[in-house]
Amino acid sequence: MRLEPKPAPSIAVALLYPAGAVVVTLALTALLVLAAGASPLSVFGLVARGAAGSQFAILETLTRATPLIFTGLAVAVAFRARLWNIGAEAQLYAGAVITVVLGTGALPWPSWLLLPAIAISAMIAGALLLLFPAVLKTRLGVDEVVTTLLLNFVVLLFVSMLLEGLLKDPMGLGWPQSRKVIEAAQLPRIITGKRLHYGFALAIASAVIVWVIMKKTALGYEMRAVGHNPEASRFAGIPVNRVLMKTAILSGGLAALAGFSEVAGLKGNLTLDLSPGFGYSGIVVAMLAMLNPLGVVAAAIFVAGIFVGADAMSRTAGVPSYIADVMVALSLLTMVVAILLMRFRVRWR
Amino acid sequence: MTPQPPTVLRLTGITKRFGPVTANDAISLELRQGEVVALLGENGAGKTTLMNILFGHYVADEGTVEAFGRPLQPGDPRAALDAGIGMVHQHFTLAENLTVLENIALGTQKLFAPRLDRSAARRRILSLASDFGLAVDPNAIVAALTVGERQRVEILKALYRHARILILDEPTAVLTPAEADALFATLKLLVAQGLSVIFISHKLHEVMAVSDRVVVLRGGRLAGEKAISETNRSELATLMVAQDVHLPPIVDVAFGARLLLLDQVSTAGRVSGARLDRASLALKAGDITGLAGVSGNGQAALAALLAGTERMTAGTVELFGEKRGAWGAREALQLGIARIPEDRHAVGTIGDMSVTENVILESYRGRRFCRRGFLDWPAARAFAEGIIRDYEVKCPSPDARIRLLSGGNMQKLILGRALDPEPRVIVANQPTRGLDVGAVAYVHAQLIKARDRGAAILLISEDLEEIVALSDRICVISKGRISEPSRRGAKTIPQLGEMMAGHGLEAAHAS
Numbered sequence: 020m021r022l023e024p025k026p027a028p029s030i031a032v033a034l035l036y037p038a039g040a041v042v043v044t045l046a047l048t049a050l051l052v053l054a055a056g057a058s059p060l061s062v063f064g065l066v067a068r069g070a071a072g073s074q075f076a077i078l079e080t081l082t083r084a085t086p087l088i089f090t091g092l093a094v095a096v097a098f099r100a101r102l103w104n105i106g107a108e109a110q111l112y113a114g115a116v117i118t119v120v121l122g123t124g125a126l127p128w129p130s131w132l133l134l135p136a137i138a139i140s141a142m143i144a145g146a147l148l149l150l151f152p153a154v155l156k157t158r159l160g161v162d163e164v165v166t167t168l169l170l171n172f173v174v175l176l177f178v179s180m181l182l183e184g185l186l187k188d189p190m191g192l193g194w195p196q197s198r199k200v201i202e203a204a205q206l207p208r209i210i211t212g213k214r215l216h217y218g219f220a221l222a223i224a225s226a227v228i229v230w231v232i233m234k235k236t237a238l239g240y241e242m243r244a245v246g247h248n249p250e251a252s253r254f255a256g257i258p259v260n261r262v263l264m265k266t267a268i269l270s271g272g273l274a275a276l277a278g279f280s281e282v283a284g285l286k287g288n289l290t291l292d293l294s295p296g297f298g299y300s301g302i303v304v305a306m307l308a309m310l311n312p313l314g315v316v317a318a319a320i321f322v323a324g325i326f327v328g329a330d331a332m333s334r335t336a337g338v339p340s341y342i343a344d345v346m347v348a349l350s351l352l353t354m355v356v357a358i359l360l361m362r363f364r365v366r367w368r
Numbered sequence: 369m370t371p372q373p374p375t376v377l378r379l380t381g382i383t384k385r386f387g388p389v390t391a392n393d394a395i396s397l398e399l400r401q402g403e404v405v406a407l408l409g410e411n412g413a414g415k416t417t418l419m420n421i422l423f424g425h426y427v428a429d430e431g432t433v434e435a436f437g438r439p440l441q442p443g444d445p446r447a448a449l450d451a452g453i454g455m456v457h458q459h460f461t462l463a464e465n466l467t468v469l470e471n472i473a474l475g476t477q478k479l480f481a482p483r484l485d486r487s488a489a490r491r492r493i494l495s496l497a498s499d500f501g502l503a504v505d506p507n508a509i510v511a512a513l514t515v516g517e518r519q520r521v522e523i524l525k526a527l528y529r530h531a532r533i534l535i536l537d538e539p540t541a542v543l544t545p546a547e548a549d550a551l552f553a554t555l556k557l558l559v560a561q562g563l564s565v566i567f568i569s570h571k572l573h574e575v576m577a578v579s580d581r582v583v584v585l586r587g588g589r590l591a592g593e594k595a596i597s598e599t600n601r602s603e604l605a606t607l608m609v610a611q612d613v614h615l616p617p618i619v620d621v622a623f624g625a626r627l628l629l630l631d632q633v634s635t636a637g638r639v640s641g642a643r644l645d646r647a648s649l650a651l652k653a654g655d656i657t658g659l660a661g662v663s664g665n666g667q668a669a670l671a672a673l674l675a676g677t678e679r680m681t682a683g684t685v686e687l688f689g690e691k692r693g694a695w696g697a698r699e700a701l702q703l704g705i706a707r708i709p710e711d712r713h714a715v716g717t718i719g720d721m722s723v724t725e726n727v728i729l730e731s732y733r734g735r736r737f738c739r740r741g742f743l744d745w746p747a748a749r750a751f752a753e754g755i756i757r758d759y760e761v762k763c764p765s766p767d768a769r770i771r772l773l774s775g776g777n778m779q780k781l782i783l784g785r786a787l788d789p790e791p792r793v794i795v796a797n798q799p800t801r802g803l804d805v806g807a808v809a810y811v812h813a814q815l816i817k818a819r820d821r822g823a824a825i826l827l828i829s830e831d832l833e834e835i836v837a838l839s840d841r842i843c844v845i846s847k848g849r850i851s852e853p854s855r856r857g858a859k860t861i862p863q864l865g866e867m868m869a870g871h872g873l874e875a876a877h878a879s
Contacts, residue, residue: 236741237732244729248718254677254709255729256698366427366443 022363036361037307040353047353048346055338062336069331070324076331078215082285084316084323086111086294088222089277090301091308091315092229097149097270099233099310100242101249102156102263104149106167107274108298109174113148114141114275116178118282119186119197119289122204130203137204138221138279145275146268148174153267157260171298179291186289197289206284218280223316225273230312232269242266274298303351309358322347373401376564377422377453377533382431384417391417393588394431399533404555404565406575406596409585410608410804415568418585419535423455424448435533454526455535460518462510469493469506472525489528496527500557501550515663516547523554534558535566540574541801544662545832545865552578570608570804572601573833584608608805624653625689627793627824628674633683634848635669642666644673645848646683651793651824656815657853658839659828662868666848667828668710671797674826675707676700688792701730706791708782710798710828712775716782719771723763724752726770727785755784760810776807783814794818797828812838832861832868844868 049059070080090107097104104110121137128136152166181187182195190198206217233239241262244252253259281293304322308314329343377399384392392414399405409415420426422433427443434440441447448455462471473489493506502520510518519539526534536555540548555565555578569575575582576596584591584607592607628651637643644666651657661667672678676697684691687703695703709715717726728737728748737748752766759780763773770778779799786794796815800808815838819825829835835842841853844867851867859867 235743235745237738237743238741240725240732240743244718244721244725247720248714251715251718251729254675254697254707254715256676256696256701257729258698 022359022365033361036357037309037354040350040357043353044346044350047349048342051342051345052338055342057336057338062332062338062342065332065336066325066328068328070328075213076327078210078213080320080324080327081219082214082216083327084319085216085219085222085284086277086281086297087300087304087319087323088219088226088316089280090274090297091304091319092222092225092312093270093272093274093277094301094305095308095310095312095315096229096233096242096273097266098305099246100263100266101246102153102266102270103164104167104267104270104274105164105302106149106152106170106298107270107277107301108294108296109167109171110145110148110271110274111278111281111294111298112174112178113144113271114278115282115289115293116181116186116278117141117144117275118204118279119200122200122283123198124201128203130205133203134206134283137283138276141275141279142272145271145273145278147271149267149271149274150264153263157263175291178289182289182291188288195291199287200283204283205287206280214285216280216284218284221276221280222319225276226312226316229269229273233312238262238265274301277301300347303347306351307354322350325350373403375399376401376436378434379418379422380432380434382418382421382428382433384414384421384426384428390588392421392428395585395588395590396431397583397590399564399566401564402559402562403581404559404567404579406579406582407566407568407585408570408572408575408582408604408608409591410570410806413585413608413804414588415585416537417588419455419537419566419568422448423453423535449529449531452530452532453535454523454529454531454533456519456522456526456537456539458537458539458541460522462518462521464509464511466510467506468504468508468510468513468521468524471510471521472506472528476529492528493524496524499561500527501554515542516544516550519543519551520554531563533564533566535568537568538570539567540569540571541830542663544868545861546869548574572604575604576601605805624655624822624824626650626652626686627688629686630673631684631686633673633685634681635673636679636681637669642669642848644669644850647845647848647850648683649826649843649850650853651826653792653822653824654819655840656819656825656827656838658835658842659826659845659850660832660835660842660864660868661828661830661845663830665845666850667797667845669848670845670850671707671710671795671828674700674705674793674795675709676705698733701789704789704792706786706789706794708779708786708794708796708799710801712778712782717770717778720769722767723756723761723770723773723781724749724766727752727755727781730785731789755781755788759784759814776803776810779803779807779811783811787814787818790821790823791818792823794823794825795828796825798830799827800829800831800834808834832864836861836864 045063052059052062069076071077090111093107093110094104117140118137121140126133126136148170152163152170155161155166156163179195182197186197188196188198209215209217209219241257244257245259245262249259277297282289286293300322304315304318307318307321325346326343329340332338333340375398379395379397382392382395395418407415417426421428424443424445424447432439433442435451435453440451463474469486469489472493490506497503502524504517504520504524510521539551543551559565567579579596581595582599582604583593584604586608630647630649632646632648633644634646635644642665647666647670659667669678673680673694676695676699680694685694700707713719728751732738732743737744749766755761756763756766761777761780763777799811803811815825815827827835827838840856842856842859842864843853844851844864846868
């Protein structure tokens with residue numbers, strides 16, 4: 020088997036490949052659904068209805084998409100510059116910890132001042148957490164895949180320690196959870212009485228800002244150049260290490276916003292199950308979006324829809340909601356294959 | 369009339385397309401026993417594609433390959449090996465941490481054989497080596513070998529596998545003139561034993577010296593086929609480019625002020641290959657200084673030092689009359705030092721970015737393209753269009769990925785990017801390597817134009833003819849040391865070749 024490069028396809032054709040990936044994912048999932056003893060068509064119908072069949076379903080999907088947009092953007096920005104940030108999960112928790120520390124009454128400020136202060140502090144915390152592996156990479160050549168991945172476990176254990184000690188809610192009946200943030204530190208709901216909060220609006224705005232940075236600014240140009248060819252970038256006088264630092268700050272900050280928005284917008288407090296792997300799903304989202312910041316929004320809503328829809332489906336059809344994890348994982352694999360087929364022609368002999 | 373020797377290899381109607389580009393268009397080629405056929409053509413003429421099809425790296429869209437009368441399974445390098453075809457690539461495929469013996473025997477023994485039968489292998493290698501004048505020590509570690517020795521190992525590897533047809537892709541690009549002569553002698557011995565050789569080259573004098581027959585490719589088509597005895601260099605040159613090429617005449621100019629002086633400079637050795645060892649060099653306004661030398665003798669270190677990507681450990685630098693330390697890459701550009709890198713794919717351009725994005729690579733931070741951190745893409749695009757027009761770059765649009773351009777057009781863009789700000793010092797490292805005759809002439813003309821406007825140019829090249837044709841003064845680099853300059857014409861090519869091999873360099877320093 021060999022791969023031969025082929026010219027870039029037109030935009031219309033380029034969109035066919037992700038569509039094909041989705042079709043193949045559904046076909047493969049259908050086999051598993053059959054094995055579970057249910058009808059694929061009715062299961063897919065239930066998933067779709069659960070994800071987008073009602074106002075409640077749509078709002079729920081968008082709520083679930085919010086942290087995925089942030090982590091997806093974080094990964095997309097980092098991967099563009101070939102900084103392999105696998106640690107969005109840790110940066111998310113760093114943002115969440117800061118939100119709880121500053122949001123539970125330490126700063127008696129009004130909401131308009133408190134929320135931006137917390138958001139910025141959370142971003143700084145996430146940025147610092149990614150700067151550490153980035154410095155190790157540029158100074159000592161330590162592989163950031165390893166360091167960022169392992170930091171996820173370090174940070175999660177650190178959070179666990181905090182929730183058993185310093186940050187433990189005295190009224191929490193012994194559960195490892197923090198106190199609730201004060202009202203001034205809560206992101207308001209977009210529709211009163213529903214769960215969708217302004218974190219979603221912040222996520223959309225972030226996607227647009229990141230898109231502008233990548234497309235229009237010198238920094239975005241430098242990040243792309245460094246990602247495509249660090250040696251040529253260095254030769255042309257681009258300060259490669261400094262660009263990687265800036266990338267780390269941006270990426271870590273975006274991932275931390277996911278933690279801020281989940282705590283301040285949805286959960287109100289910090290628990291160890293704040294994120295069911297949003298940091299890792301962010302990698303799927305970014306890859307599905309082919310690292311395009313605006314594509315991240317669509318990909319995040321798609322992935323969130325599968326999770327939300329599968330939850331609803333499993334209640335009625337009796338198929339385990341783990342099918343959602345399988346679908347998301349499969350869609351990542353098929354998407355990677357689709358990108359490969361888009362760029363190369365495969366010859367079997 | 370003597371009977372024709374049997375045909376050992378026959379390519380019929382080979383066609384290969386890459387998207388809209390037809391790399392090979394219905395090419396037919398015959399190779400007879402005991403002859404050297406030169407495959408001549410500009411870069412991008414389709415020579416390497418054709419050989420990759422023959423060797424099974426690519427599958428042809430149309431056409432067949434026949435070796436020793438039997439059709440060859442397309443797309444299978446093992447089938448080519450089994451049929452007795454051996455290839456020596458331009459970039460060697462040796463495992464540097466293994467010995468010569470292990471490299472040669474690699475892949476010829478059974479995968480799960482209990483041990484390597486070294487003594488039989490050594491005997492065979494030594495007998496092949498003495499038969500064909502390919503002296504190497506089978507126990508030497510490849511990493512310790514010179515480029516010429518590594519090439520001999522590659523040839524031995526093919527012979528060890530019973531190759532009857534040998535394909536050499538630009539074999540002399542990395543050799544000294546003396547090493548090249550030794551290679552040609554080996555080729556004569558090979559064909560005397562009944563082997564057949566395909567010799568890929570774009571250097572006319574080599575083709576004339578070594579081959580029996582020459583096949584010329586141009587733009588993916590067969591442009592002509594001649595017996596060497598019935599042709600000459602100018603006819604072949606015309607076949608290659610189809611248009612007459614004129615080199616601008618070189619006028620002797622008075623040397624201007626000394627713009628750059630390196631005095632007893634040594635480098636840290638961050639870049640691969642040899643470091644500079646107390647090297648001294650002066651560049652003058654309105655002067656092309658040619659630096660001849662065999663690859664890997666410190667040229668890369670010197671180019672990197674001037675480009676701003678290598679550190680200095682000893683010595684002094686004087687730029688525009690002021691003593692100063694070494695500079696970084698961005699500083700070099702601001703000071704007016706233009707760089708043309710040796711490897712335009714890996715260092716000179718970013719393949720997956722557009723032409724526009726590549727031409728602003730060295731200047732995007734300036735006021736012309738950047739306002740408060742935002743890039744002015746319309747201005748950048750206009751700049752790219754200007755370079756495309758002024759430097760005669762053939763490309764579909766400024767938005768095309770630069771990877772899709774041919775080597776010559778890529779180099780024209782790099783030239784445009786480097787020369788547009790009218791630099792005072794130009795460091796051109798192998799600026800014409802791998803380019804076709806037309807593009808080479810263009811690059812030379814641009815360098816001469818820059819010289820005539822008063823720039824000081826350092827031309828680093830492994831092609832002695834290029835150095836001699838272009839330089840006002842010639843230095844030779846060997847083992848990190850640079851000789852005193854000699855005026856153009858003061859030394860003959862054989863004399864320079866001696867110095868490239870390291871002879872007389874110390875003497876030159878002492879004098």
